[in-house]
Amino acid sequence: MMGALLGxxxxxxxxxxxxxxxxxxxxxxxxxxxxxKFANRHSIAHGGYLLNFARAFLSKDQVxxxxxxxxxxxxxxxxxxxxxxx
Numbered sequence: 001m002m003g004a005l006l007g008x009x010x011x012x013x014x015x016x017x018x019x020x021x022x023x024x025x026x027x028x029x030x031x032x033x034x035x036x037k038f039a040n041r042h043s044i045a046h047g048g049y050l051l052n053f054a055r056a057f058l059s060k061d062q063v064x065x066x067x068x069x070x071x072x073x074x075x076x077x078x079x080x081x082x083x084x085x086x
Contacts, residue, residue, distance in 0.1 A: 002022065002024065002076055003022070004020050004022060004072065004074055006020065006072065013070055014068070015068040015069060015070045016063070016064075016067040016068045016069065017060055017063050017067060017068070017069040017070070018059075018069075018070050018072070019058055019059055019060050019063075019069055019070065019071050019072070020058070020059040020071075020072045020074065021056050021057070021058050021059075021071055021072065021073050021074065022056065022057045022074045022076055023054070023055070023056045023057075023073070023074065023075050023076060023077065023082050024054070024055065024057075024076040024077055025050075025051040025052075025053060025054040025055070025077050025080055026051050026052075026053050027051040027052055027053070028051075028052055028053040050079045050080055051080075054077070054080065054082070056082070071086070
């Protein structure tokens with residue numbers, strides 16, 4: 001389980017939406033289940049695997065045209081760079 005820990009701004013930006021984007025990846029087996037191949041304590045503590053399924057989770061996935069949005073991007077992966085297109 002993972003999530004974001006966000007601090008409060010002294011002077012928050014004037015936006016309509018604060019959207020947190022958490023990006024992660026997993027190893028999915030051919031049958032569609034999560035692989036336990038990397039589920040030992042050593043692998044968890046020393047991540048760095050490039051896994052075969054990546055996804056971004058957004059705290060909000062729709063905004064109106066001309067709304068101002070602040071994105072907080074969190075890469076929770078140790079071995080992948082995500083290209084970002086907005």
